[in-house]
Amino acid sequence: MNLREKFLKLKNDAGSHSPSINSVLKQIPEIKIEVDACFLSNPYATKLFIEELKTDLFETNEIEKVLEYYPSQSPQIAKYLSKDLQIDSERIFIGNGAIEVIQAFLHNFVDGKIIIPIPTFSSYYEYIINENDVIFYKLKKEDDFRFDVHDYIEFVKANKPNTIVLINPNNPNGYYINESEVDYLLENLSFVENVIIDESFVHFAYEDSDLVQKSCVRFIEKYPNLNIIKSMSKDFGIAGIRAGYGIFSKDKVSKLMKNGFLWNINGLAEYFFKKYSNLEFIEKYELVRKKYIVETQYFQEKLQNLKNVKIYPSKANFVLIEILNGKSSEEIAINLLLDYGVYVRNCDDKIGLKGEFIRVASRSKEENVIILRALENVLNF
Amino acid sequence: MNLREKFLKLKNDAGSHSPSINSVLKQIPEIKIEVDACFLSNPYATKLFIEELKTDLFETNEIEKVLEYYPSQSPQIAKYLSKDLQIDSERIFIGNGAIEVIQAFLHNFVDGKIIIPIPTFSSYYEYIINENDVIFYKLKKEDDFRFDVHDYIEFVKANKPNTIVLINPNNPNGYYINESEVDYLLENLSFVENVIIDESFVHFAYEDSDLVQKSCVRFIEKYPNLNIIKSMSKDFGIAGIRAGYGIFSKDKVSKLMKNGFLWNINGLAEYFFKKYSNLEFIEKYELVRKKYIVETQYFQEKLQNLKNVKIYPSKANFVLIEILNGKSSEEIAINLLLDYGVYVRNCDDKIGLKGEFIRVASRSKEENVIILRALENVLNF
Incomplete structure (x- = not known):
């Protein structure tokens, strides 16, 4: 099987959900994922939480109690x-x-x-x-x-x-x-x-x-x-x-x-x-929440400039994109993944969504630049 | 409330299960627990697993992916x-x-x-x-x-x-x-x-x-x-x-x-x-499993020498002990905890167990010495 076939099999096995990036990396290690724009999360909040966790649990060795008891x-x-x-x-x-x-x-x-x-x-x-x-x-x-x-x-x-x-x-x-x-x-x-x-x-x-x-x-x-x-x-x-x-x-x-x-x-x-x-943690969290929303707004604006697509209005951290250049969403999603390392959600299995749709998550500022460039290339091709 | 009352309230709130050591430490920080002989686990296996986890996940920073995705x-x-x-x-x-x-x-x-x-x-x-x-x-x-x-x-x-x-x-x-x-x-x-x-x-x-x-x-x-x-x-x-x-x-x-x-x-x-x-991990695990069983057997032999109790035969990592010195299991359990820092399971809420029973887990070799000494003192008193 080539990479494309391997990936399609993996997606098929995962039923009506996307295989997680962990599954993809584990089962098709040849695929290089640069940006996981399938996973709908605030990367700055992850970073904040992991920093706190390292200080609170790893540096103090408290983690041992957390896992043991x-x-x-x-x-x-x-x-x-x-x-x-x-x-x-x-x-x-x-x-x-x-x-x-x-x-x-x-x-x-x-x-x-x-x-x-x-x-x-x-x-x-x-x-x-x-x-x-x-x-x-x-x-x-x-x-x-x-x-x-x-x-x-x-x-x-x-x-x-x-x-x-x-x-x-x-x-x-x-x-x-x-x-x-x-x-x-x-x-x-x-x-x-x-x-x-x-x-x-x-x-x-x-x-x-x-x-x-x-x-x-x-x-x-x-x-x-x-x-x-x-x-x-x-x-x-x-x-x-x-x-x-x-x-x-x-x-x-x-x-x-x-x-x-x-x-x-x-x-x-x-x-x-x-x-x-x-409270102290939540104050820090509020900063990264707002930073992420602002960057997501900017990302959505940039997406509006893409050709051959329709961008649906969103107030979440992702955008539904309809492909209008005659290609299937599967083709676009696989191109993005295999040629640009950008993993997006092909929505062709979503009930109630007839047409060619992909869902693209907003990630960090730098990753959003990569996503935009990949989308531009794939859609104009 | 004194320590004894606080602990009884906590146990009462936990229903038909013992409050975990985490709950005890969190809610009654004045209690110093030296040995958790309530928790039924192999401490050597915990140690092995945490060492492996530190090498595999913390040192490589893989932990971030494990928590994020x-x-x-x-x-x-x-x-x-x-x-x-x-x-x-x-x-x-x-x-x-x-x-x-x-x-x-x-x-x-x-x-x-x-x-x-x-x-x-x-x-x-x-x-x-x-x-x-x-x-x-x-x-x-x-x-x-x-x-x-x-x-x-x-x-x-x-x-x-x-x-x-x-x-x-x-x-x-x-x-x-x-x-x-x-x-x-x-x-x-x-x-x-x-x-x-x-x-x-x-x-x-x-x-x-x-x-x-x-x-x-x-x-x-x-x-x-x-x-x-x-x-x-x-x-x-x-x-x-x-x-x-x-x-x-x-x-x-x-x-x-x-x-x-x-x-x-x-x-x-x-x-x-x-x-x-x-397989490599399981080979290491087998060593600590057997080490722990051998030490548990030794611990059980020593328990047989205690006075004023009946020790029930066990092939698990804990022993059911019936108190025969006229004190209640609650009294014994609280004495062990407050005077010796040894946390055992008072079984007075166990359906089908009429009488004065405590359940004592085997822990590490060193901890078992502490448990034995505490039991000796409390039972002879």
Whole structure:
């Protein structure tokens, strides 16, 4: 097999998700990846966290205790987050990555139909045990996959689901529903048993020039049917640690904790959550969060100059790009990878995304220059 | 509150499990713990693993990739284990600690009554969703909590359960059912839908003077109803990493993987499983495994000389001790902790264990000397 074939096989084996850069490097070591623009994380936050971790754990040898001993039970860890979120810790469900939170919610609390907008993060429909329960709400290409609040409310009213899911900003297109619209939505959807809002990318969204952090956590008391799910892998760039959480009703959290989930957090994730409750760390984090957003804005502007593509508006740290030069997204993605070492997400397996699409993450300033140059070359060819 | 009260409150808050040493140190920093004889792990294996990890990940800076990127999907990780276990990877379910494997099995495959011998590791009955499904098989104090194969088979036949669980060696008493007895048991229990054997402590058991590793993995083809669950936290001393696995039928594994568990393994656990498939590492591990068993045997011999106690026979890395000097196990445990810095497990909350019992882990040679001296002093007082 040549490199191209090897890569296609690897992608095929990974199902509806991209093989991680670790898998690619391990299984096809001949491929040289220069920039991983598939992985949706803030590289400056990773750098900050790893520096802190080296100081706190490696230099002191504390790491040995972190690896050897049992971490705290998860209700203990929820207390760290409680402070920052200003939410009662009994409403916080700590997960081994947001994916465990998604799984726990879908397997325990979805009782009937669930509406999921597409295109979106596929686990939400893949983890539903009975696939017949899923109703897709199709975001329209002709509307640039924008989310129309009124149209959506009508759709929900017509379908009477038990649960609805919104990822805000949405993946893979980065469309952001702003806070006042979320408020309006929730106001009009009080008849739905469970509203899940997944805010895994919300640290990259903004509504003003100060780039103040947004979140619908502020609506948690106002709307009893609101459930929030959040990954920490994207904003903090620490996917290898597996850290996420959910904010549910006390009843839901205690139901989950009654028969499980007591030691689902590893030692490094506990260290992360503890760090996250530390004001000094969060001040440093805010600096790299804003720096990254500003650079991502600049990157998106530059992308607008590319020929033979359509760039979809995004308030996340990635951009959905439609290829208009007659080539397939697979061809473009493989060219980028094999000729320029730039790994992007070919979206040809995304349900609800018909056409030739790739998703490109914003990385560091220097890496974004490499991504832009590679895209220019590949698209003009 | 004085130290004693603070500690009792902490233990109370931790439910039917001991607070981890991390929790104790964090919440009652005044307590000086010299030896953690509550935590059931091989300290030499921890040392070996951490040395390897420092060389492989810290010195090379590979740790950054391990923390930043998504780990491999769990079916990929099952392939590492497949080699060592000589089991098809599609039969291996990789878990975020054995506890996730236990939870996944109990919540998905137990359909009817489940027989659980007591005393034993409490999560097996706590994680059952409907507590009425649990039938306890009481190990008898007058038989030193030994497991009588024939009596057990009769009990199972009389109760017709859907699932049975055996922890071998059992926790908290360390009784080991040898391979020929397990074979006989399985032969006679073919009518039970699911037999779970939890081998989390099996690396410490032995049947000959060469201390050859035992496991009922050898019976997995012979008995289709056999399911094995294994923690890696005890034998490798890495509870903070969260690593465990199950060996089930292909159908069971694929049912679990259909709607979940795709990214439940963190980067360090992936590194561990990879290491575990490395022959050179396993050769080094075998040395520290045997060294630890020999020292544990010596420790158990010395314990036999203690007055005012009964020592129960164990082939695990811990010993169940009954207090016979009229004091309560709580009193003894608190004395050991506050006066000697020795943290042991007070078993007064263990279902099926009536009387005054503590469980004491074997630690390093030096630490075992400290434990023995403390026990001597506390018991003679």
